[in-house]
Amino acid sequence: xxxxxxxxxxxxxxxxxxxxxxxxxxxxxxxxxxxxxxxxxxxxxxxxxxxxxxxxxxxxxxxxxxxxxxxxxxxxxxxxxxxxxxxxxxxxxxxxxxxxxxxxxxxxxxxxxxxxxxxxxxxxxxxxxxxxxxxxxxxxxxxxxxxxxxxxxxxxxxxxxxxxxxxxxxxxxxxxxxxxxxxxxxxxxxxxxxxxxxxxxxxxxxxxxxxxxxxxxxxxxxxxxxxxxxxxxxxxxxxxxxxxxxxxxxxxxxxxxxxxxxxxxxxxxxxxxxxxxxxxxxxxxxxxxxxxxxxxxxxxxxxxxxxxxxxxxxxxxxxxxxxxxxxxxxx
Numbered sequence: 001x002x003x004x005x006x007x008x009x010x011x012x013x014x015x016x017x018x019x020x021x022x023x024x025x026x027x028x029x030x031x032x033x034x035x036x037x038x039x040x041x042x043x044x045x046x047x048x049x050x051x052x053x054x055x056x057x058x059x060x061x062x063x064x065x066x067x068x069x070x071x072x073x074x075x076x077x078x079x080x081x082x083x084x085x086x087x088x089x090x091x092x093x094x095x096x097x098x099x100x101x102x103x104x105x106x107x108x109x110x111x112x113x114x115x116x117x118x119x120x121x122x123x124x125x126x127x128x129x130x131x132x133x134x135x136x137x138x139x140x141x142x143x144x145x146x147x148x149x150x151x152x153x154x155x156x157x158x159x160x161x162x163x164x165x166x167x168x169x170x171x172x173x174x175x176x177x178x179x180x181x182x183x184x185x186x187x188x189x190x191x192x193x194x195x196x197x198x199x200x201x202x203x204x205x206x207x208x209x210x211x212x213x214x215x216x217x218x219x220x221x222x223x224x225x226x227x228x229x230x231x232x233x234x235x236x237x238x239x240x241x242x243x244x245x246x247x248x249x250x251x252x253x254x255x256x257x258x259x260x261x262x263x264x265x266x267x268x269x270x271x272x273x274x275x276x277x278x279x280x281x282x283x284x285x286x287x288x289x290x291x292x293x294x295x296x297x298x299x300x301x302x303x304x305x306x307x308x309x310x311x312x313x314x315x316x317x318x319x320x321x322x323x324x325x326x327x328x329x330x331x
Contacts, residue, residue, distance in 0.1 A: 002068055006057040009146040009168045015042060016049030018059075021145040026071040039063065072144070085122050087130040094127065094162075097306050102170030103163060104128060104148075105298070107308040110159040110290040114150050125150055128164050137166060151175055152185075155254065157269075160187070160295025160308045177301050178251070184299040187246040187256060188235075188310070190292035190317065191265040192278045195234045195242040201259050202229050205252050213272060214254045216262040228252050230259045236318075241268060241278075243318075256293060268292045269313075286316045 010018055019031050019040065034040045035049055041060045042051060061068060087093070095107035106124070108114065113123035132138035132148055151163045151174040163178075165171025177183040204217040204225040217225060229249035236243045242265070246256055254273070260266055261273035268274065268282050270291040282288040292313060298306040310318075 002061040002063060004059040004061075006053045006055055006059065007142070008055050009142060011053050011055040011057075012168055012172070013053055014049065015047055015051040015053055018053055018145060019049070022061075023071040024144070030071070034061075034063075084126050084130040084133070087127065087134055089131075089134055092127075092131065094124065095309070097161065097308060098304075100166075100170075102165065102167045103174060104132075104166050105306055106162050106164070108154055108159055108162040108295075110157050110311060110313070113156050114153040114162060124162055125164075132166060152178055152251070154295055155257070155291075155293075157290045158187075158293045158295060159311045161185075161298045161306060162295075163298070181249070182301040184297075185248045185251070185295065186297035186299075187248060188294045188296045188314075189244050189246055189256065189260065190268045190314075191242050191244055191260050192240070192268055192275055193242065193265045194237050194240060195232075195244065195265060196237075198231075198233045200229065200231045201263065202227070203259065203262070204228065205255060205258065207253060214252070214258045216258050226250075226252055228255050228259060230256060232260075238317075257291070282317075286313075288313050288316065 004022070006018075016028075016031060016035075020026070020028070023031060031040070032049060035047055038046050039062045041047065041062075042053075043058050044060070063071075093112070094109060096104065097107055098105040106128070108124055112127075113121055115125050116123040128150070129138070129143075129148060133140060138148060146168060148164055148166050149171060151165055151171060152161075154160060154162055163174050165174055204220045205214050205228045206217060206222065206225050207214045216228070220227075227250065231247040231249060232244045233246075234242050235245055244260075248256065257267055257270050257273045261270070266274040266278075268291070269279055269288050270293070271279065274291070279288075290313060294308070294311060294314065296308050296310070300306070
């Protein structure tokens with residue numbers, strides 16, 4: 001017999017979903033059969049699987065050791081994540097901007113994936129899991145039933161604010177705020193060309209799955225075309241390029257990059273939607289090898305403001321005094 005006590009990260013979910021995590025190799029029919037035969041009990045009572053778990057609930061599995069081992073994840077594994085990277089708490093691969101009991105907000109560097117694209121990838125998700133395990137905020141055995149995860153996504157070459165839920169409550173709350181747009185997200189981008197006026201752009205986004213590239217349309221031509229809205233304010237202009245502060249109203253894949261490119265002002269350093277000649281100029285003059293797009297500010301629904309310092313590529317183009325003004329919101 002195996003016995004489990006429901007913790008805060010397991011509470012709030014349906015019993016059958018919890019069981020599918022514990023018995024990750026079992027199909028649904030087996031789990032429901034065990035519930036019907038009372039081989040699985042919730043608080044020493046028969047259950048059907050639809051019950052919502054509460055903290056300190058008692059779960060008992062009347063299985064032989066062999067049966068449990070057959071249907072549960074091997075000890076020490078993290079299903080769906082593979083091996084985690086070694087991490088040095090004194091030399092973290094990201095900067096921590098905010099950490100509470102429920103959430104972790106980091107400044108993701110350019111070049112780091114938010115989530116893995118292939119099984120062998122090491123993304124921000126894996127680094128965050130490794131960090132939480134190293135600090136003791138997460139126990140290895142918890143990974144079989146709960147995985148902390150990033151809540152928003154940034155392109156690999158976009159730097160800046162990435163939100164992760166450390167607990168189920170944190171994941172649910174941040175996902176809720178993102179879905180309802182009750183939090184505000186601001187990006188800074190260096191766009192090609194001179195832009196003198198603020199603007200709110202609207203359009204429809206279509207994604208080509210084969211090329212992983214999107215196009216912006218003025219009106220929807222297919223049912224899967226998604227409406228997008230992007231707002232920007234020009235802050236500074238130099239060398240036929242403009243620093244923009246961008247408010248992301250909708251959050252679609254590649255939205256900012258494709259939207260700016262569609263109006264003739266692609267982001268400098270963007271190899272997918274940008275201008276190769278302009279990118280080469282900035283590579284030669286400033287050593288810029290990545291797209292100049294940074295998720296800089298986040299305002300949570302409770303009014304807390306989180307700011308991610310500018311990366312080094314911005315420092316190569318702007319003087320430290322100018323950057324300091326932008327950091328302090330004086331522009």
